[in-house]
Amino acid sequence: MSHGHDEGRAPGTGDDAGRTFDALPPAPGRGFAATWWGRAWLKALEDSALDGAQLKRGRAQARSGAVGAVTVRPGRITAVVRDRDGTAHRGDVLLPVLRDEEWDRFLAVAVERAGHIAALLDHDMPPHLVEDAAAAGVELLPGIGDLEPECSCEAWDLCPHTAALCYQVARLLDQDPFVLLLLRGRGERRLLDDLQSGSAARAAAPAGPQAAEAPDPGPSVRADEAFAARGILPVLPDPPPLPAEAGLPPTLDTETPPAPGVDPDALEFLARDAASRALVLLAGALAPGHGERRAAAALTPDQDAVRMAAAAPPPVVMARLAAGTGRSRTGLELAARAWHHGGAAGLAVLEGDFTPGEALLARATAALESAWDGTGDDAGRPRLRAAGPSRWTVVGARLQLRLGPDGSWWPYRREGAAWAPAGPPSPDPATALASASEPLPPAEPEPAG
Structure with a gap:
């Protein structure tokens, strides 16, 4: 019809x-x-x-x-x-x-x-x-x-x-x-x-009667002149208060089964991660002096994968991140701990043993010699053995200090056959080592490096 x-x-x-x-x-x-x-x-x-x-x-x-x-x-x-x-x-x-x-x-x-x-x-x-x-x-x-x-x-x-x-x-x-x-x-x-x-x-059409009757906008103003006059402009309202925490993502637990290859838990994690990152960026933008700070360097795909692993993703996401970065599950967990303690800088200290310059090495050596002075307890001074250009292992204990390129000290603890990040960095080696110290079982043969 x-x-x-x-x-x-x-x-x-x-x-x-x-x-x-x-x-x-x-x-x-x-x-x-x-x-x-x-x-x-x-x-x-x-x-x-x-x-x-x-x-x-x-x-x-x-x-x-x-x-x-x-x-x-x-x-x-x-x-x-x-x-x-x-x-x-x-x-x-x-x-x-x-x-x-x-x-x-x-x-x-x-x-x-x-x-x-x-x-x-x-x-x-x-x-x-x-x-x-x-x-x-x-x-x-x-x-x-x-x-x-x-x-x-x-x-x-x-x-x-x-x-x-x-x-x-x-x-x-x-x-x-x-x-x-x-x-x-x-x-x-x-x-x-x-x-x-x-x-x-429309762009080529001559101005009609209405345009002729429009009020004269006045002379144009150079951009630099307008910027110089910013002090007499009306004060902008205060920005809205920063939320106490990131919002919750929508739940994907529905009666409809997901499409093949789609994991609802993974999608919910990614939504939570995006909301948390957005809150961090917003907090930074609202912080005093934000406009004078240099923008942070963009993360590489490998760094971003470790960052997500540090946010406790579900197992399916952790497995994909490990495969995508070429790490074992244990290796990714160690990288995530390093990120938790110090972000990209902590990850670099975990995975690289850089050679400090002459001036930085001299300052580090002096810091190690004087860090335990004044404690009144020479027995408390650890015996340190160089284990690389920027690493010192505590003799008789499963502890290690690593020097960062910025001169900070990172504590490490031996766990099984690997050295694992044990705390945040500190400008003082004694403070860094103290944050990693805890009762330990008898010392085992120390791993190379």
Whole structure:
């Protein structure tokens, strides 16, 4: 049955003639629309349906991958939809196209704001553009009753086949809002050409009477002069208070099973990690003197992986981080402890034995000789043996001091066959060693290095 939406219209040319999209894969356990305009499309569909059972069946068919390639032309979308028994039905859904004068009004609205054009170029459909177009009498999104179905199953209203087609089109709209504009009558290439022409014409148009009557903005001001006058500008309000803690991520523990390869615990951890990082960055931005500080160096992928490992991720994330960094599980745990005590600097001390320069080595040697002076207890002075260019091991104990490039001292403790970070750094070697000291079992043969 035909509803005549495209009667009397000349065949399209160029990309106005239509586009065909390959069949999309099944979509079990996911929504059909993530963008607001995709959801608006589905609302028009669901508001128009007289039989909710047909919608439900159509949604199930779309999820199962029963919808074939979708062809979008001005005023019409078409696809072959297969039933469970393999029977194929051609389904069409019709939508009124915009008249030329409506397109002229839409283009005039779009070129009024640079943001509208930028959004369209980015394949985005900003709500303000749709609202401004509606105010000019141009409805881009379908309303109740605008979507009219036709199907070879001869249903007189929406059937499961045309409903499945509409649900599939919502996924296409999420990917590219120009699908909607083509359905309304203009292809992407033609529309962008029209926008460019309209924008150029608007820029070249002479000022009209309204422009002549506009108040004189006064002479322009150089940027350096404006900056010099900042002291007389109104005082900005105080920034909002810093939250006490990062917000909680949404729970992903739903009745719908996750897609293969997706771990909800891992996603929740990543959301928590992002919120915690955001709070740290915000705290730094609000701290006094932030503008005078040098920006911190960006982390390398390896450093960022260790940083995440230090945040106690679930086992599946820890295993992926270990594999991605080429470390064993134990090696990654040691790296995470080093990061916990000193960030990137602590990780560098764990994994490198740098050779200090002559001046730094002289200061370090003097610090080691004088660190325990004045304690009145020579028995408490540890015997240190050089174990590398910047490492000193305590003889008879499972303790070690490591010198950092900045002259700070890092305490280490032997755990099994490895040296493990045992505390934060200190400018004083005695303080650093004390933070790592605790009752230890009898000393074992010391590992090399």
